[in-house]
Amino acid sequence: MPVTTVSSAVHIAPVVVKTFYKHGKRKAKKLKEGRDEEEALDDIFFDEAFHIVKAFIKMGTKNTVESLQAFTNTHVPAPYWAAVSPVIIPLTSCNRAADMLIEWFGPDELKRVVGGERWWQVRGLDGVDGEWITEKEYLRSAKDNPKMHKNLNDDEADILRMDHLERVMLYVHGGGYFWGSVNTHRYQIIRYARKMKGRAFAVNYRKAPQYPWPCPLQDVLAAYLYLTQPPPGALHSAIPASKIVLAGDSAGGGLCLTVLTILRDLGLPMPAGAVLISPWVDLTHSFPSVMHNIETDIIPQHGFLAKPSTLWPVDPIPKGDGRVVPAKSNRPPDPGHTDTLKPTKKRMEENGNRNDITITKEKVKTQGEMLDAAVNDQRGENASTLGSGGPMRHPSSEKDVREDASDYDVNFWEPKPPKVLMEDPDAIPLELRAQIQLYATTEQLTHPLVSPILQGSLGNLPPLYILAGDGEVLRDEIIYLAHRAAHPSKYPARQGVLRDGVRQKENSEKFTTPTKVHLQVYDDMCHVLTVFSFTHSASCAYRSIAEFAKHVSDSSEEHLQRNPFPELHRPPSEISTASEADDEHPSALKHKTSKKTKASRPKEKRKSSDPSDVKIYKQNEANVFKEVQRGEAEKMPPSHSVGQDSPDLGDCSESEDIPNIRMIRERVNIHGISRPMEPPEDIQALRLRPGQIGIIKEAPTVRWLKGQEKWDKHFKSSAKRALKRRARLEAKARRLLRNARAQGLVLAGEQPIHEPRPGIAREDHPEKIQEDRRWGPLDLEDERPPPTAIAKRLDTPEALALLKKSVYYSPPVSHQTIPKLKKSDVLRATFDPNDDPNRPPPQSVSEQQVRTHIIPVHGLRMWDGIVRYFGRKSASKAVKGTKQVGKQLGIINSHEASGSGERGSAVFVLPSQSHFSTISSS
Template sequence: MKWTFEDIRFGTETTFHSFFDVFFIMPVTTVSSAVHITPVVIKTFINHGKRKARKAKDRSDERDARDDIFFDQAFNIVKAFIEMGTKNTVESLQAFTNTHVPAPYWAVVSPVLIPLSSCNHAADVLIDWFGPEELKRVVGGERWWQVRGLDGVDGEWITEKEYLSPGNRNSEPPWKLNDTDADILRMETLETVMLYVHGGGYFWGSINTHRYQIIRYARKFKGRAFAVNYRKAPQYPWPCPLQDVIAAYLYLIQPPLGSLHKPILPSKIVFAGDSAGGGLCITVLTILRDMGLPMPAGAVLISPWVDLTHSFPSIVQNTSTDIIPQHGFLAKPSTLWPVDPQPQGGSRITPATSNPPPKPGHADTLRPSQGRIIKDTADNRYHHSGGEQVKTQVEMLDGRDTDDLETPNSRHDSNRGAIHGQNLRQSSSKSIIKEGIDDYDVDFWEPKPPKVLMEDPDAVPLELRAQIQLYATTEQLTHPLVSPVLQGSLGNLPPLYILAGNDEVLRDEIIYLAHRAAHPAEYPVRRGVLRDGIRQQENKNKFTTPTKVHLQVFDDMCHVLTVFSFTRSAKYAYRSIAEFVKHVTRHDPEHLKHNPFPELHRPPSEISPQVEVAERHSPFLQSGIRPTSESQSGDDHQISDFDTQMFRRNQANAEEEVKYKYTDAMPAPHCVSERTSDAHDSHQTVAKDIRNIGMIRERVDIHGITRPLESPEKIPALQLQPGQIGIIKEAPTIKWLTGQEEWDKMFKKSAKRVTERRMKCERKAKRIIDNARSQGLVLDRDTSEGNYQQNLLQTLSRVGDDAAGIQDDRRWGPFDLEDETPPPTAIANRHDTPEAIALIKKSIYHTAPITHRTVPKLRTSDAIRAAFDPKDDPSKAPQQSVSEQQVHNHILPIHGLRIWDGIVRYFGKKTSQKAKSGTKQVGEQLGIINLD
């Protein structure tokens, strides 16, 4: 399907929203979620019945995951909730998903605060990684992303209560500890640690949304987990979350003074994360590798989001089968987001107005400064209506002047023009790159954001005039630390276990990431990335050792299949993740170098899950008839042996697949990366591991049974050429624009009000700052010798309660960003949102950075205003951004996240009963079992 800009901007088709959607959209709360989701539940029941009737009428034997009414309901509930979030403000969704939820009684959850010292250590690592030039050109400086509201990062130690039996209690310390601190000490006997990084599109979710999943992991691998509540975009955009995840890891392996836990060996730590969390995990691993820091034992990546440019086909093809909203993560306008509540100049995407793509990383690319416009116009880089006519994509490719070219590889000569000339006008960028032409113009065959690569080479390219992702600016999306699929090399990393749903929109990028890691030489990064990043050039040649990878693609599963924990697919995933974690943390690096896969370990590791006695000896388990779900007790504390059965069966499947590859005469480089002379012999002795396997590639059906993944030649994602990856393309761009224009129409009045609120906030921020100055605020940059207040007010710097004062470990604050160009959404540099004002007040009166010389007194008028503001307080620090600080709800004791857990456990029991009933009927008919 082809689009033109006119079709997009002036199309006659308009989506009309219901009266309810437009006029009765409530903030994201437990009540509003119930109101929104109830009709979805009813509709799903009706449609499910119709669907089954059609299958029966057509006598179709084809089964899929949504044949199970409970999965069908859960899928539509989650999808409806996320879609509801897109019709609310970003702050509303963040607040709901970052509301503190008490832990279940069978678990131990001990909250901690990762201190500023660990955050500073992480910042130093990132500063060294970027270097001064990239920090200024791409990141926008080294200070703004270190500004935070809290005194560190929220984290949680998590494990099962039964693992902290009295027999595991350490001797009582000489000082009296509260229960939380005592539990942290009691966890010391659990050596294995999972560092979990939650998902949520980089802008929502929290340790609260994922706590029940994390508890399940800790129970299955019989260890402890550490969850990190990193700062979220758009208030704290890239690289803020990276800093926080690195800080969490350094906090574990190098605990600062005063920490209760002992240093944890990196070889006992496994990274794990889903969606955005998976993307953060793989990115942090590359940073640790590049900086020569100790690496963890391995990483589990569940549906990792690793390509924020959306350059793979599944991002468009799998929209209808995934829980991710059709048009991406849109939102009702607020003072926070989007950057422009109303489109500037009539549209968020326009035909190109300049021939060369803008340089990456410039914070003013979308709004050039006057000086830069003059300079670029002189360099023939901007062509306005009175200048050179804007060319088509092909004309740009085939007719650039040599003055516009900046690298030897992109110089246009007469031979190149003679060879390609007319052919370029009749072909797409895909065919050009696949033909193997080595001297193509990187600037145009690999256009940088905000340019969009068009499907029709005769079309004038589009340019984005809006930020399309909340995590990073459009110009930053191609940076390897934003989209890690674009890393110069993914080699030399610890073992990876990567899971994807076959029906999710991120499927292709996940499959490609896994193959790039396992086969660095076969899947190189595109040339533009290497040209623009010196470190990536070095990494390509420096890190050539293939990473050991186990990739599994789950049939009929959507994004983050582990959310649907009652399904057979998820139960197998939890068990196999646990076995991977145990395997890589219980064997030394030399052993893992040859075999990081528990499925190939001989003799097989012992699996001893908690099993109900009645189920342990159930005849149908011994008969070979397998139910579709394991039964769960009401508290989800006791589990059956079904996931163990699945893992054992799939272990045998993996062994058979490896045997087949070894005994077959044809090599299989994508399944077996290395082969030794005794590899075949290792199969004859069960006591020996199956060694030197570089990659396991599998599909998992809806019953949790594995089979080999198709050969790479049959997987479309693996046929993409490097030059096509990490490019903003036409189809996903139009998909986003279509939705955004709907939202612009639906929330037109809200957008106008947002502009007024921003102006009001700016006036309030100015008044607070002016009042603080009049009351004695003095900063380091105030070096005037004639400052008559300085000596008098210096004594205020450490006056007040213990929580107030200048913090030596807090390096920077909102007033320390001279000469920096933060992203437009960054809270550190804003005065036009309530959250930014809260950060300003906290930085002035409560937790001043070391760059402040004084902590002034609060002006009486401001104290009175704070007393009447429900979100402020005249004597305490105001609540910080909900993207950072958890919300404690004192009104409703029941939160939607706890309700969801109850729904999941209910579905699990009902699915188990349904499975047992079907198994009983089949068994009785065959004369195998009689459960009566």
């Protein structure tokens, strides 16, 4: 059964019952054992919500990729109190973004790593879907805008009416780079826009595996250029980069960070700051928490697997010896398959043009022997010993690691894809024979624009506010990312990355200014904690994100160089506690609607005695100030300080900002109260040497393989059907191409074989060749796109739809003529439910939103209803508990007594229900 609202409800209902039963047993056990420590899962509502999201994502792995994409990219109407105006980011902006990427890569890397400069520019739509989002109460009167005229529809008018809002958040949604959309994240984005009293722009970028890296990257860059350099016809005014805040969760956070590095490298204006919520920045899974935190996170145990389809996996039935096998050779496979990003000239000469490297008489060496051989080859016979002598082992091995060997990987063999780093250096390395991530090929995973944790430098970036959950699998890489950005020299890039990329080596020497970072790690929280908007943790996060966005977008560049942290702004910023403190949208209670609408809306006005996210933020603001006052905050090095050094903070009544703080490091408890983070030397992730970062390791590889083998066995018949359907679709695509040629299709540079038939390529043709569309699927003969990219495939329904649209409806400038469908093709399309001879075929659900023709009772709305319910009940429970404590102890809201806000502090009352959360992950 595909992913639908009904199948989701059927799958999740037993989870709700099971969780309720287990919750009671766990609470009873804690009570019996006398354990009084507080945990996030002690709240039945968070417990239920956590397991609902986890169950939904797990259900997604049991369906095809296309099914999950369609469900999460179904258009869901916006709430009536919000102004949501859809737009199309045109091809002109997309082309500018492409030019930026072409400049960044250079011709050699485009050919060697990306596979060409054309295939990733091919798309089905005439641009990228985007949305302007704000609160209706923030809209200016139509009379105040001189651009307003009668021919505008409501959405266009709203864009003009919100144009006066200077603060802009460019939001990039998450979803593992392959699912999710502006629809899954709209309620969260509305909440950000309201709290920052500005507007947001959300981009519905193309997704893998149909449009793998760097397709999503191009689309996010196009969205940024659309804001800063509006194309002709855009209704909004050009937005200065200094007024834009980039924000994204999970995969979206990784894209935001990558965009920042590209803008920095090319010397282009960068945004005022960036918010990274659980950013996924290491697709090699080289950090410990990937293995340790699987039980406390919503991410599936074996990763994002899927039921086989024509699209994914690349090989529905594993070929040869399997998807992961012991190394068959002492060198990686030939370039162009699962190879290193930059094979050596010597190995290329040895390999020649052979594709089958398994036929070899040489003895396959162990991991340690491979290293020793590499050492002897590169440094001479005496290089195989060090110090007191003896054979050396790989500097990144889990065992037998020498403390002074951290720089060996600059010259020695290191297990780059497809080789896997083994825990036992005396073992024969494993080799990957399958693509393990949907976003990029295995050999691309170590590229710094795929895994930005491997950037040569993360210095010289705008201020970053980075959030992570302590229970999420990505926790360690997020913590490492924050410290790498703030300490470019202390946490250098792996030397192998610098060796393989000229730009990365230059960046490591050029960008040495520390990036100012605010890092918060939330106790007991999982991946993308903002999904659970009814919790104290999420309330704290939303408020802190809004205050950060306001501070960096309102301040000058000089001011931000001195202090980018709103918590250190003096005097402290005033925050309205009247309306902004309420999670219930303020205008929703006074908005004029029908009686039916009013009656259906629950009354959720917060009681005046309820603590709000504003009070939590103020408490945390005081905690940060005390940390700086005690000298525990990290200061900028003297060479990078602006103006005078930090003043004496003995007096809390400072009237000027506290300058030259490099990094704020905090943990946040389940009540939203912050405390200083432990020293870096006590954090496991920060003890990893650079040579261990970005290496595919044995444990996560074996875990993924076990899951994939289980899926291969369970879905064996589906895999066979997928292969048969691929063959039928390819035959259909080739017939379409033959017919198009027979009808006079001529590409640029070709000569017509015969005179075009009447009606072909006439000026009055209803469809025109698009001047701004550079390339189509027929222009990729010399390109090598990833095997999942539908731009060059002929064996999936989406590839066929893309081909048909490119030939008959929206041809690129490389086409000289537009053929007409043959009558036989028209007849076939008439009987095809997924085709229509009178209009372009629907494009991939990874790009085009699914539109329903009935009133949508969609699962995304169901989730919003669940969150509202949990928010109301949690708030009610918290109010009762606080009043009880107040009667017994004579105090209410005595959070000051808890000091640093450790667990055990008085319970805060949750904000009233949230309308601003929906399913989102990865």
